[in-house]
Amino acid sequence: MKRYLTILALILALALPPFLDEFSLAVLVQTLMWAYLAMSWDVIGGYGGQFSLGHAAFLGLGAYTSTLLLENFGLIPWIGIWISGIVAGGAGALVGFASLRLRGPFFALGTIAFAELTQLLLTYLKDITGGPLGIMINKVGFEYMIFDKQIYYYYLMLAFTVFGVLFLRYFERSKFGIALIALREDEDAAEAVGIDVYRAKVLGASISAFLTGMGGTLYAQWIHYIRPDTLVRLDFSTQIAAIDVVGGAGSPYGGIIGALILVPISLYLNALFGGMVAGLSVLLYGVVLLVVVVLMPGGIYGFLRRILMRRERYARG
Amino acid sequence: MIELGAYSQLIISYAILGGVYALTALGLSLIWGVMRAVNWAHGDLLMLGMYTAYWMVLLLGIDPLIAAIVAFCLLGALGGIIHLIAIEPVIEKPGGHEATLLSTLGISVAIQSIALILWSPSPRSYDNIYKGIYLEFFGVRTSLAEAIAFSLSLIAIFLTDQFMKRSRLGKAIRAVSQNPIGARVVGIDVSKIRLFTFAIGVALAGVAGVLVSTFYPNIRPLAGYIWDIASYVVVIFAGLGSIYGVIFSGLIIGVLEGIGAITFTNAFRHILVYSVFLVVLLLRPQGLFGRALRRV
Amino acid sequence: MLEARGITKRFGGLVALNDVTLNVNKGELLGLIGPNGSGKTTLFNVITGFYKPDSGRVIFKGIDITGMRPHKITRLGIGRTFQIPKPFGRMTVLENVMTAAFYGGNASGSEAREIAERWIEYVRLREKAHQEARTLNIVERKLMELARALSTNPELLLLDELVAGLNPSETMEVANLVRRLVDDFGITIVMVEHVMRAVMTISDRVFVLHRGMKLAEGTPEEISRDPRVIEAYLGEQVRL
Numbered sequence: 001m002k003r004y005l006t007i008l009a010l011i012l013a014l015a016l017p018p019f020l021d022e023f024s025l026a027v028l029v030q031t032l033m034w035a036y037l038a039m040s041w042d043v044i045g046g047y048g049g050q051f052s053l054g055h056a057a058f059l060g061l062g063a064y065t066s067t068l069l070l071e072n073f074g075l076i077p078w079i080g081i082w083i084s085g086i087v088a089g090g091a092g093a094l095v096g097f098a099s100l101r102l103r104g105p106f107f108a109l110g111t112i113a114f115a116e117l118t119q120l121l122l123t124y125l126k127d128i129t130g131g132p133l134g135i136m137i138n139k140v141g142f143e144y145m146i147f148d149k150q151i152y153y154y155y156l157m158l159a160f161t162v163f164g165v166l167f168l169r170y171f172e173r174s175k176f177g178i179a180l181i182a183l184r185e186d187e188d189a190a191e192a193v194g195i196d197v198y199r200a201k202v203l204g205a206s207i208s209a210f211l212t213g214m215g216g217t218l219y220a221q222w223i224h225y226i227r228p229d230t231l232v233r234l235d236f237s238t239q240i241a242a243i244d245v246v247g248g249a250g251s252p253y254g255g256i257i258g259a260l261i262l263v264p265i266s267l268y269l270n271a272l273f274g275g276m277v278a279g280l281s282v283l284l285y286g287v288v289l290l291v292v293v294v295l296m297p298g299g300i301y302g303f304l305r306r307i308l309m310r311r312e313r314y315a316r317g
Numbered sequence: 318m319i320e321l322g323a324y325s326q327l328i329i330s331y332a333i334l335g336g337v338y339a340l341t342a343l344g345l346s347l348i349w350g351v352m353r354a355v356n357w358a359h360g361d362l363l364m365l366g367m368y369t370a371y372w373m374v375l376l377l378g379i380d381p382l383i384a385a386i387v388a389f390c391l392l393g394a395l396g397g398i399i400h401l402i403a404i405e406p407v408i409e410k411p412g413g414h415e416a417t418l419l420s421t422l423g424i425s426v427a428i429q430s431i432a433l434i435l436w437s438p439s440p441r442s443y444d445n446i447y448k449g450i451y452l453e454f455f456g457v458r459t460s461l462a463e464a465i466a467f468s469l470s471l472i473a474i475f476l477t478d479q480f481m482k483r484s485r486l487g488k489a490i491r492a493v494s495q496n497p498i499g500a501r502v503v504g505i506d507v508s509k510i511r512l513f514t515f516a517i518g519v520a521l522a523g524v525a526g527v528l529v530s531t532f533y534p535n536i537r538p539l540a541g542y543i544w545d546i547a548s549y550v551v552v553i554f555a556g557l558g559s560i561y562g563v564i565f566s567g568l569i570i571g572v573l574e575g576i577g578a579i580t581f582t583n584a585f586r587h588i589l590v591y592s593v594f595l596v597v598l599l600l601r602p603q604g605l606f607g608r609a610l611r612r613v
Numbered sequence: 614m615l616e617a618r619g620i621t622k623r624f625g626g627l628v629a630l631n632d633v634t635l636n637v638n639k640g641e642l643l644g645l646i647g648p649n650g651s652g653k654t655t656l657f658n659v660i661t662g663f664y665k666p667d668s669g670r671v672i673f674k675g676i677d678i679t680g681m682r683p684h685k686i687t688r689l690g691i692g693r694t695f696q697i698p699k700p701f702g703r704m705t706v707l708e709n710v711m712t713a714a715f716y717g718g719n720a721s722g723s724e725a726r727e728i729a730e731r732w733i734e735y736v737r738l739r740e741k742a743h744q745e746a747r748t749l750n751i752v753e754r755k756l757m758e759l760a761r762a763l764s765t766n767p768e769l770l771l772l773d774e775l776v777a778g779l780n781p782s783e784t785m786e787v788a789n790l791v792r793r794l795v796d797d798f799g800i801t802i803v804m805v806e807h808v809m810r811a812v813m814t815i816s817d818r819v820f821v822l823h824r825g826m827k828l829a830e831g832t833p834e835e836i837s838r839d840p841r842v843i844e845a846y847l848g849e850q851v852r853l
Binding site: 049051053098101102104105106108109110112113114116117120121124234238241242245280282283285286287288289290291293294295297 | 402
Binding site: 175181182194 | 661662663682683684685687688692693695699700701702703704708712713715716717718719761762764765
């Protein structure tokens, strides 16, 4: 059953876009981007149980790395994106180390401070980063990952999103993935069965940051203009976490489900009602978040799974 | 060169803010201490306190300090409602503490957007008699509004502390924050205590909002955010379980911000505060005054 | 096989362990008893690396493991269960035990499954193998934790109150399972227990801890007749 749904979804995803207008495609691009970011967060936030609220820092570090490499050395983003990942991954290791000492909400607060500091650093290292005015990406062309039509961005993001899902599906069965899940469930028990919890936390955070950093490059090439205060924002970090939790943290599909539910609605409402009643779409976002967190542990994916399992049990009699 | 007079002037201004930080942090510290919940909406509730004062002064012409009492009751009731829909249902389940982060985030976002829709993003302020009068001591000038805000914050903290030590409810709250299982065993209704604690915490934030509104020129729906971070910095700095530690930390943070604003550029003070925050968090997670956290 | 020498552990003003020396011989089943709060679990935590002792050494198979990280100690060959079971709640029983085989037991994919299934079978949990661990009752959780610890391929196994909360017949069944581990599989075991019947019937030797200090050491018969031990337990309803 799941397989047919997936194939259908893939066919739709591949075939539908040529028929859509630029705006709708832009909405889809953003949806997929947030889905990808949510899945990257999920590695450490969902599977690892380390609730980071500073992931926008990795987004920013990734975006700035590839952009600076492009501006100063002409390095094309197709290569730069990997370096973005490595730089972000390095920062992720720092966060991983912090998670060794800080638990739960303390860790979350620590990551918030970390992200704020990152934003401040990006703003004040003017000579390197161009300061608070940011950097404009002026190049055009396929080799610069800058396209003139949304549809190309769409297929690029689709590739990354599909990769994300496949990666998570592989990851949750892998030896390392099991270690992260175990330490999420019970850190002491994980140590007791031979898992090096410290190493796992640091490595998990690095992987998550690496993936997010790559997302930063994609975002930079899509939006053409990066600034510390519009990129490394607390509400980006919370949105990444919220999307994944709403969709279902700790599962390969949580990111997509959460993004599909939260992103298009807010973007369409924004467009329809404009600035003043922008409050409305945000209100909806807040209410959905509240309802899912309180009523559906395991997010929407967890909720659906439980319903399906109950149906199976009825069917069996 | 900036003369000493201007230095102390600025630091005093920030220290006064520190007093209000302390009051807000007190609410957060209570909530955290009793149920290990994070109230993401605290700053927004403070913002509602600001607006309560604003509308009461504008519509009813009453003294802002009377509005403080109204805000206490109003926000307290709202806090109770928020607790019942966002905290209580998840707090005892596994992962409940992180869940409260997100559920109160949802509340925060909802409050902000409703406030935006109702009151528009433009900043407001109101005139009151306290603003215009200035006090001078030791060569430093502050407005009466700031001085009253500071003193009332301290008084409110003192009253809360007395309440915690002498009243039945207060003692029950302390019991739950020190040992929830033991408290249940001796017959304390832990969920009721949680409800009251959350309501009181929010009510204190409301009062803080009223106090701030007397001198803060920037009453707007998105004002809450600033107080959030500063308050949590104070809470972490002070650590769990210490009411007076909160005052001390509030003052320190306030002064730190002031020093940062003078010695470096204005926004560098943020870097200073966040760095100190991280250092404290990493080196002494239980804060300066808190009880140590247990292991295994 | 294991020597804990002069272990002292303080928590603030409280001295949980005071210069305790304990020897465990290869192939024996050592019972570790003592009134509540005597420091038994603390001693376990020190041995397995969850606590660092303030003074003293822990030597295992000639290696000084004092203060080593718990996962390293597990991989060296010491397994343990916890007084209050700590399951990986959202994993199935099989996944729980397989994780232990992967990491502590250093097994490959297919080996891990075999090892896990074997130990799950041994503790009689086969029907529950594919259930989520958090749905298990307390008895099943303890058994799963035993299977999990066994899958780390331990030479020394530390069991913390395994039979607490079981009814008398369950208790003897589990006690026999434990005894067989020593007799048939050659695993050395230290058992912390409160249920005297279980400890006394299956232990080769007994070590008594009281207020963080060694009170007595000897065979079960000697200990059950020792007046100091009886006195220490007065006020606790225990039949020796």
